[in-house]
Amino acid sequence: MGDACAEGPADAAAGNRLSLPALVWAPFNRPETGWEIYAPLIAREIATPCPPDSPAFAAALAAWQARQGVPADGLMTEAVFARLKDLVQIRRPFVQLSARQVCPKAPAESALALATPLEGYSGKAIQLRPGALAAYRRLAAAARAEDPWIAADPRSLTIFSGYRSPEADAARCASDGNCNGVVRATCSPHRTGLAVDLYVGQAPGFRPDSSAEANRLAMSRGAAYRWLVSNADRFGFVPYPFEPWHWEWTGEAP
Structure with missing residues (x-):
């Protein structure tokens, strides 16, 4: 100190x-x-x-x-x-809508942009609104240029979830038995095409999206998450505090 x-x-x-x-x-x-x-x-x-x-x-x-x-x-x-x-x-536009009990409509999937395989975690196909994808690319490039720990791991800040259709989210939260809880929701920000789940590390034995305390604690100690906390707002992204991996772009209305 x-x-x-x-x-x-x-x-x-x-x-x-x-x-x-x-x-x-x-x-x-x-x-x-x-x-x-x-x-x-x-x-x-x-x-x-x-x-x-x-x-x-x-x-x-x-x-x-x-x-x-x-x-x-x-x-x-x-x-x-x-x-x-x-x-x-309240800096999340999605939360502002939720406070008014408004669930935004999903964009037409034909209007979404497709990330490259290198941008998707393990090559996963990821769709986002074009503006959000462009902002993500600026963010990821800056992070790798500014932090050697992030640059050293090709997985860092790759996207493991972007746009998810309302139907897919509803089925997922129903199968998990946790609809409208802290982890799953029938009206998810991912339906907007403005939310990204980014790889920010993981504790041994856990998935990158496990909400277990030990996993989230390991993420909070890592270079990728700490860089995002300090810098993501430069690119228009705001966090969901419970999930270190979840960030939402504010440059376009949901």
């Missing part, structure tokens, strides 16, 4: 250090333990490069809390995260 990260409320930093691996909560209506998975997004939102157990992180969090008009104690809690999560989520 650099000297700058050591400046701030020590008591709050100590509290965050304890809760970071141990907080028992359900930020997405599913029990979880610890908040390290979300630490990169939180740090981005409160504008600090310092680690989540540092005094400077607590100071930045307290300043953010003050701007939000809530008690500025510098402690990460479920209530604090809920407020922060809402701010991140």
Whole structure:
């Protein structure tokens, strides 16, 4: 930890250090333990490069809390995260429509663009709206140019899911028995052709899209996800905080 990260409320930093691996909560209506998975997004939102157990992180969090008009104690809690999560989520146009109980129509598949085999994870065929695909290509090129860890793995930031038809999504969530839960939905952002699931790593023994805590934690520690958190908005992409791999392009209405 650099000297700058050591400046701030020590008591709050100590509290965050304890809760970071141990907080028992359900930020997405599913029990979880610890908040390290979300630490990169939180740090981005409160504008600090310092680690989540540092005094400077607590100071930045307290300043953010003050701007939000809530008690500025510098402690990460479920209530604090809920407020922060809402701010991140509402940047997704799909969420804005969902709040009005609007499910967008899927585009005509003839209007979609096809990614190259190298852009699809393991050569998978991926379709997106042309603007979203062009923005993804700019993002992926920048990531590989700016981060040697990403450039070293040809799988990094390849797409394992893009456009999915409403019929396919409905069948998938029905077969998984989790319709309209945290993982599957009958009205999915993937129907818009603006959402991408990107390969950002995986824990041993897990699929790239497993929502198990251990898998998401491994992703949150990786170079690809951390680069996306810091840079994806330059290309018009915003995250779904629960899934490190899921990003949505905001350059076109759903």
